[in-house]
Amino acid sequence: MNKNTLLPRQLIHLIAALFKDIFRQPAVLFWGIVFPILMSLGLGVAFTQKPDVFHTVAVIKNEEGRQAQATPRMDAFFAAQTAPCESSADQTPCFKLSLQEEQLGRTTFTFLKTDRAQAMVLLKRGRVSILLEEKEEVLKYQFDPLNPDSQLTYLKLVRLLNRGKPDSVDSIGHNDIQPLTVTGTRYIDFLVPGLMSMGIMMSCMWGLSYGMIEKRSKKLLRRMVATPMKKSYFLMALMIVRIAMNFIESGLLVLFAYLVFHIRIQGEILALIVFFVAGNIAFGGIAVFISARTANTEIGNGLINVVVMPMMVLSGVFFSYHNFPDWSIPYIQKLPLSLLADGIRSIFIEGAGFSQIAMPTLLLFAMGIGFFAAGLKIFKWH
Amino acid sequence: MEPIIKVKEVHKSFKNVQAVKGISLNVHAGQFTALLGPNGAGKTTLVEMIEGIQKPDQGEIFIMGKSWKGHADELHRLIGLSLQETHFIDKLTVRETLRLFAAFYDLGRKRVAEIIDLVGLAEKRDAYAVNLSGGQRQRLALGIALLNNPKILLLDEPTTGLDPNARREIWNILLQLKEHARTSLILTTHYMEEAEHLCDYVIIMHQGRILKEGTLEQLLNGDGAEKIIEFTLEKPNQAADLLGSRVPFPIQWEPDLGRGTLLVSHFETQIPSFFDFLKQKNVRLKNLECRRKTLDDVFTSMTGRRLDE
Ligand SMILES: Nc1ncnc2c1ncn2[C@@H]1O[C@H](COP(=O)(O)OP(=O)(O)O)[C@@H](O)[C@H]1O
Ligand SMILES: [Mg+2]
Numbered sequence: 001m002n003k004n005t006l007l008p009r010q011l012i013h014l015i016a017a018l019f020k021d022i023f024r025q026p027a028v029l030f031w032g033i034v035f036p037i038l039m040s041l042g043l044g045v046a047f048t049q050k051p052d053v054f055h056t057v058a059v060i061k062n063e064e065g066r067q068a069q070a071t072p073r074m075d076a077f078f079a080a081q082t083a084p085c086e087s088s089a090d091q092t093p094c095f096k097l098s099l100q101e102e103q104l105g106r107t108t109f110t111f112l113k114t115d116r117a118q119a120m121v122l123l124k125r126g127r128v129s130i131l132l133e134e135k136e137e138v139l140k141y142q143f144d145p146l147n148p149d150s151q152l153t154y155l156k157l158v159r160l161l162n163r164g165k166p167d168s169v170d171s172i173g174h175n176d177i178q179p180l181t182v183t184g185t186r187y188i189d190f191l192v193p194g195l196m197s198m199g200i201m202m203s204c205m206w207g208l209s210y211g212m213i214e215k216r217s218k219k220l221l222r223r224m225v226a227t228p229m230k231k232s233y234f235l236m237a238l239m240i241v242r243i244a245m246n247f248i249e250s251g252l253l254v255l256f257a258y259l260v261f262h263i264r265i266q267g268e269i270l271a272l273i274v275f276f277v278a279g280n281i282a283f284g285g286i287a288v289f290i291s292a293r294t295a296n297t298e299i300g301n302g303l304i305n306v307v308v309m310p311m312m313v314l315s316g317v318f319f320s321y322h323n324f325p326d327w328s329i330p331y332i333q334k335l336p337l338s339l340l341a342d343g344i345r346s347i348f349i350e351g352a353g354f355s356q357i358a359m360p361t362l363l364l365f366a367m368g369i370g371f372f373a374a375g376l377k378i379f380k381w382h
Numbered sequence: 383m384e385p386i387i388k389v390k391e392v393h394k395s396f397k398n399v400q401a402v403k404g405i406s407l408n409v410h411a412g413q414f415t416a417l418l419g420p421n422g423a424g425k426t427t428l429v430e431m432i433e434g435i436q437k438p439d440q441g442e443i444f445i446m447g448k449s450w451k452g453h454a455d456e457l458h459r460l461i462g463l464s465l466q467e468t469h470f471i472d473k474l475t476v477r478e479t480l481r482l483f484a485a486f487y488d489l490g491r492k493r494v495a496e497i498i499d500l501v502g503l504a505e506k507r508d509a510y511a512v513n514l515s516g517g518q519r520q521r522l523a524l525g526i527a528l529l530n531n532p533k534i535l536l537l538d539e540p541t542t543g544l545d546p547n548a549r550r551e552i553w554n555i556l557l558q559l560k561e562h563a564r565t566s567l568i569l570t571t572h573y574m575e576e577a578e579h580l581c582d583y584v585i586i587m588h589q590g591r592i593l594k595e596g597t598l599e600q601l602l603n604g605d606g607a608e609k610i611i612e613f614t615l616e617k618p619n620q621a622a623d624l625l626g627s628r629v630p631f632p633i634q635w636e637p638d639l640g641r642g643t644l645l646v647s648h649f650e651t652q653i654p655s656f657f658d659f660l661k662q663k664n665v666r667l668k669n670l671e672c673r674r675k676t677l678d679d680v681f682t683s684m685t686g687r688r689l690d691e
Binding site for chain 2: 025
């Protein structure tokens with residue numbers, strides 16, 4: 001038989017074998033699929049927002065289709081009490097105010113003057129927790145009433161803006177709260193894409209890396225490469241199986257979030273799928289690289305943690321990374337998990353399509369292929 | 383005839399151990415060769431170098447005239463092997479495991495079915511690899527080694543840790559192969575019975591070197607004395623009377639065991655004169671055993687150790 005018909009057969013059999021191995025271990029299925037869903041349920045319901053001393057507020061300066069709207073009350077407040085600051089990303093006007101309070105410690109408010117569309121994006125990304133609109137000198141607050149961080153910001157903000165006024169108690173009554181429960185602006189909308197990204201990373205790093213190291217330590221790899229098996233097929237089969245598992249896992253998570261929290265994917269589904277594959281390739285490549293040499297599961301454990309832990313903290317899975325110092329943001333945004341989480345979020349809740357995520361998609365593919373090639377080069381089969 | 387496997391002056395060291403210290407050997411087509419030696423003799427390291435799994439630090443290895451460099455794919459198709467220890471994918475059945483490996487050689491279901499029969503795993507064909515007994519696992523490993531009808535079979539301790547029955551089952555499969563196929567075999571073992579029972583040619587290894595090699599005949603009859611008398615005394619302190627240069631029998635005395643050994647060529651003539659000698663010295667025997675010499679005796683006479691120590 002010729003070589004061309006032989007090669008895919010090896011790959012197909014490898015994929016089938018690895019699939020069977022996974023599906024016949026119920027514990028693996030539980031930790032891979034049920035656990036992330038339970039976690040989203042727990043977090044989504046409990047909303048354990050971290051108590052943050054930073055509050056960022058978007059001040060809406062114009063209404064869609066209308067002339068720039070005057071915000072005299074806020075402008076007077078900015079002039080009197082705040083200092084202008086540099087906005088990290090763009091040229092958005094920005095004002096800062098820090099308060100030192102005996103009981104509460106230091107609280108810093110950052111106000112970003114922006115338009116409504118931009119404000120919504122900031123809200124969805126978790127960068128701001130509340131929107132502030134001034135209409136005829138009346139302030140309107142818009143936020144997710146179920147989000148405790150937004151609530152806290154609201155309360156502190158009201159107190160701040162009415163500070164020193166004799167009618168302060170009364171004036172709170174004039175403030176209009178407009179609950180934002182629109183799909184796409186809630187914490188759960190922020191959380192689910194984060195959990196999806198984290199699931200991909202964890203599943204690749206633990207499922208793939210650990211699986212390979214274990215197979216190496218059991219001398220299974222050594223036995224397999226003493227046959228005419230094509231080595232890269234083995235790694236490809238592992239990755240393909242892992243991507244398929246992640247597909248099922250994420251699909252169930254999204255389905256669950258849809259049924260329970262009515263989450264919608266607002267962007268292009270096809271773009272999401274391509275991006276999802278890119279994310280898997282990226283972490284698959286990293287996993288191959290990490291597990292290229294060691295046969296010791298303890299060392300593997302450590303290596304995986306070194307990769308996974310920083311990203312868990314930095315990449316904004318649960319909370320926006322914009323609370324980190326400004327200088328660090330551009331670096332954090334380049335981390336594969338940040339790329340993945342930001343991209344999935346933009347498709348889910350900002351309605352992004354191919355054009356918006358082209359760059360991160362390419363970056364993730366490139367990372368994956370680069371790490372895979374490097375890993376294959378130094379891979380130890382024995 | 384050109385040997386099918388040719389190993390020339392091969393060395394291999396690990397951090398602080400010289401595992402193989404300059405070994406040369408030839409294996410001819412159809413020959414069954416045993417690498418016999420105690421644990422740590424360097425058997426695994428040597429066969430794994432022949433298998434292309436490890437690289438020698440020095441020296442050359444040719445298989446059917448080809449070295450591993452540049453011919454790996456070709457040689458993998460000629461060779462069947464089992465490692466000293468292999469785990470398979472836990473939750474794959476015997477049949478699925480064989481089918482996976484068969485796919486690597488582009489072989490189909492038919493060959494898998496033949497192998498299952500050959501190694502006697504028909505009853506276990508749907509059992510998960512992780513649930514097999516030691517002997518069944520070794521037979522599965524052997525089955526995988528035989529899938530591609532290899533010209534060269536390399537088995538690293540195929541029966542270590544098995545009970546006598548399980549061991550005999552594996553021996554029978556190999557004897558069958560010897561009869562019907564023109565396969566060359568290298569087998570490592572520290573069981574002298576295995577080497578004696580299966581192999582035409584035995585290479586005794588010790589501390590990374592070849593101690594002695596030859597056919598069974600050559601190894602056992604090399605010095606003309608292929609039989610052994612072992613005895614113990616009622617009064618072990620009389621042993622001194624039996625030793626010394628003026629004694630007609632070259633008796634070896636092992637004081638720790640309280641046991642004497644005597645190498646002889648003919649029981650019929652030499653036992654009576656040995657008894658006369660004892661009578662003359664007024665020494666009474668407690669026990670006496672006569673047996674043929676084994677490879678273990680050869681090893682012990684050269685190293686002072688036993689194979690299974
Ligand atoms: N990978 C390794 N690293 C370090 N030492 C090794 C390694 N493999 C074998 N050795 C050492 O080399 C010697 C020979 O080992 P081995 O070839 O396994 O012997 P055998 O198979 O005859 O028991 C032993 O002392 C063993 O400890
Ligand atoms: Mg060994």
